Amino acid sequence: MSDPLEVRMVVFDWAGTTVDFGSVAPAGAFVEAFARKGVTVTSDEARAPMGVHKKAHIEAMLKSESVGAKWREAAGRDWTRDDIDALYQLVTPMQVEAARKHGRLVPGVRECVAALRARGIKVAATTGYFAAAAAAVYEVAAAQGYVPDFTICADEVPAGRPAPWMIFRAMERLCVYPPAAVVKVGDTIVDIEDGRNAGVWSVGVIDSSNEMGLSEEEFNALSAEERDSRRAAVHERYEAARANDIINNLNELLPLIDDINERLRACSRP
Helix, strand or coil, rough: CCCCCCCCCEECCEEEEEEECHHHHHHHHHHHHCCCCCCCCCCHHHCCCCCHHHHHHHHHHHHHHHHHHCCCCCCCCCHHHHHHHHHHHHHHHHHHHHHCCCCCCCCCCHHHHHHHHHHHCCCEEEEECCCCHHHHHHHHHHHHCCCCEEEEHHHHHCCCCCCCHHHHHHHCCCCCCCCHHHEEEECCCHHHHHHHHHHCCCEEEEECCCCCHHHHHHHHHHHHHHHHEEEEEEEEHHHHHCCCCEEHHHHHHHHHHHHHHHHHHHHHCC
């Protein structure tokens, strides 16, 4: 008789999920890069495409109506592919530095990962960061005691999110299949989408997320009413993206995995 199907791997995102509460580092770097070109973008405009490869992120910002208009006003012309390349060259060192500066672990990460490993569940990490920034995040996280079993970034696959290739690569490297045995946890809409595209359990985390968009200090300063309202708004966006499940924080992940395992057992009963 084969072993019962259950969760055997969790794939975490980095910024906004396991490090950098509120995904402050990447958002700030995009704001600064555009500012150096004379274009003032808001934090919300910088956050909107979060989770994709950073060059695709820049293109998505420029394609948006608001940022595109600001670019035309500042530059006196429409943006070009050369502008994307120039902005990417600007943002690259900023992202690396910001990743190091804002690499503090999200509360509960170490405890959550220890509990997963105690159950024999493997831990992988994927990111929209390019290789140099991903390496910086890994180094800072490792110094705090978080070392995934496998890591991969968008530079290492044919296409970043929402394509499922990073998740598939993690499954291959850690020898975990089928997709129903994998849980993807992320904090952006494209995190939800790449989980769905990979056919795994796609879970959105709210409190530390790019979608919430608040630093840990800002989040903790919210009143109970403000917190509930903001959580509800993010929950709604994850639902619209067809997340399988939604959690407020990583303290809720282990009970969710128990529930997923029960659903898997129910499906396998005659």
